[in-house]
Amino acid sequence: MGIMVGSVIKVVFTLLASFAMIIPCLEAGIAEFDDFLRKQAHEAHEIALEAYVPSPEEITNELNLHVHLAFENSTRRELRQRRGQGCDATNPIDTCWRCRSDWAQDRFRLAKCSKGFGRRAVGGLGGPIYVVTDSSDNDMVNPKPGTIRHAVTQQGPLWITFAHSMIITLQQELLISSNKTIDGRGANVQFKGGAGLTIQFVSNVIIHGIRIKNIVPKEGGMIKDSYNHVGLRTRSDGDAISIFGASNIWIDHVSLSNCADGLIDIIEGSTGITISNCHMTKHNDVMLFGASDSYSGDKIMQITVAFNHFGQGLIQRMPRCRWGFVHVLNNDYTHWMMYAIGGSSGPTILSQGNRFIAPNNDVAKEITHRDYATPDVWKNWQWQSDMDLFMNGAKFTTSGSPIRLAYNKGFIMKPRDGTHVSRLTRHSGALDCFVGRPC
Numbered sequence: 001m002g003i004m005v006g007s008v009i010k011v012v013f014t015l016l017a018s019f020a021m022i023i024p025c026l027e028a029g030i031a032e033f034d035d036f037l038r039k040q041a042h043e044a045h046e047i048a049l050e051a052y053v054p055s056p057e058e059i060t061n062e063l064n065l066h067v068h069l070a071f072e073n074s075t076r077r078e079l080r081q082r083r084g085q086g087c088d089a090t091n092p093i094d095t096c097w098r099c100r101s102d103w104a105q106d107r108f109r110l111a112k113c114s115k116g117f118g119r120r121a122v123g124g125l126g127g128p129i130y131v132v133t134d135s136s137d138n139d140m141v142n143p144k145p146g147t148i149r150h151a152v153t154q155q156g157p158l159w160i161t162f163a164h165s166m167i168i169t170l171q172q173e174l175l176i177s178s179n180k181t182i183d184g185r186g187a188n189v190q191f192k193g194g195a196g197l198t199i200q201f202v203s204n205v206i207i208h209g210i211r212i213k214n215i216v217p218k219e220g221g222m223i224k225d226s227y228n229h230v231g232l233r234t235r236s237d238g239d240a241i242s243i244f245g246a247s248n249i250w251i252d253h254v255s256l257s258n259c260a261d262g263l264i265d266i267i268e269g270s271t272g273i274t275i276s277n278c279h280m281t282k283h284n285d286v287m288l289f290g291a292s293d294s295y296s297g298d299k300i301m302q303i304t305v306a307f308n309h310f311g312q313g314l315i316q317r318m319p320r321c322r323w324g325f326v327h328v329l330n331n332d333y334t335h336w337m338m339y340a341i342g343g344s345s346g347p348t349i350l351s352q353g354n355r356f357i358a359p360n361n362d363v364a365k366e367i368t369h370r371d372y373a374t375p376d377v378w379k380n381w382q383w384q385s386d387m388d389l390f391m392n393g394a395k396f397t398t399s400g401s402p403i404r405l406a407y408n409k410g411f412i413m414k415p416r417d418g419t420h421v422s423r424l425t426r427h428s429g430a431l432d433c434f435v436g437r438p439c
């Protein structure tokens with residue numbers, strides 16, 4: 001009897017212990033956390049800690065300085081080129097590459113153009129160019145050469161381009177390995193109607209110039225996730241782009257629309273991320289930064305959201321933040337149905353030079369939304385609005401002490417105010433680029 005009770009307790013204990021291991025893994029979409037993945041998660045976390053900057057206001061200030069310089073330049077150029085077929089790049093990310101007609105011969109130039117917290121993302125810089133020629137996605141374990149799944153699971157840095165326009169319907173999540181650029185310039189590349197893109201426990205990824213829409217959940221199974229590993233995945237949620245425990249990521253000129261879960265979710269200690277020049281439409285939960293009020297590991301999360309257009313048919317979460325530091329700069333919010341920027345668990349939000357056009361609905365004029373906290377708690381969260389433009393009755397409720405913007409190099413660069421936003425975001429979303437001409 002005594003022995004039996006003992007062994008029952010032992011069994012229960014073993015079950016509990018294995019649940020403790022399994023639960024976080026299920027959330028990670030990983031059904032079986034083997035040694036390879038454990039090591040990868042650990043290394044990704046180390047890189048994320050290095051990507052974190054102790055004084056984020058230096059990065060926000062630097063970006064404002066770049067906006068200022070690029071804007072002055074583009075105004076001068078526009079005056080000069082008004083009669084010619086001038087290329088109209090107005091923000092500092094675009095001025096870095098967009099007006100050069102040699103973009104197809106010099107794709108790597110893009111790797112120098114990221115700004116903000118994702119400024120270190122160089123993707124596949126220095127690696128071979130891989131040309132995707134085949135839009136099929138039939139083998140999750142041994143992907144066929146020429147397919148996107150074969151490309152993103154290659155070893156080492158790789159710059160991935162597309163031979164022609166294509167619609168890719170992913171059968172399962174696309175697990176992108178470290179040091180990759182997905183560069184859709186020169187083709188109309190649509191990820192449509194299948195699973196989404198996942199950036200998990202990796203670093204240094206650029207996603208540029210693609211369109212992602214109608215993404216749906218998929219049941220999971222054995223999926224190749226890197227050159228020498230195939231893992232068992234659980235069901236995927238239907239996010240367009242899911243960033244999980246990853247760092248140094250740059251998402252630029254991507255068009256996103258109408259997916260089952262989020263358009264861009266950034267969770268589980270991810271940091272060093274810039275989302276720029278994207279165009280988002282027709283969606284409910286747009287961007288989630290931090291998924292849990294009990295996971296304070298997201299305090300290292302530092303994200304720049306700049307020069308994006310939040311367009312038609314969007315409802316809420318642009319973004320919805322927890323714990324970390326989010327710089328929301330020079331975005332155009334032309335539509336929201338519930339609110340624009342929200343959060344819980346005391347994130348720091350620096351909103352600068354955005355244009356907020358409220359919907360006509362009188363109960364949705366408020367831009368901000370706070371969850372799970374009473375005013376005497378959230379009054380300490382630092383949510384700051386600086387030179388934003390409010391239209392049609394839009395209101396931003398600020399809170400907390402001012403974010404210390406004093407800069408150790410001795411000056412503070414003021415943001416461009418919200419009246420300039422339509423110029424700064426005019427070319428958001430995937431661009432139509434033709435070889436030999438500026439994009």
Ligand SMILES: *[C@@H]1O[C@H](CO)[C@@H](O)[C@H](O)[C@H]1NC(C)=O
Pocket residue numbers: 069070073095
């Ligand atoms: C401004 O334009 C000049 C000349 O075209 C260029 O050399 C310089 O890099 C530009 N500066 C910025 C910040 O874009």
Ligand SMILES: *[C@@H]1O[C@H](CO)[C@@H](O)[C@H](O)[C@H]1NC(C)=O
Pocket residue numbers: 155156157178179204
């Ligand atoms: C990615 O590139 C960096 C820098 O070259 C390198 O240290 C790292 O090992 C690479 N990561 C992988 C998973 O190949």
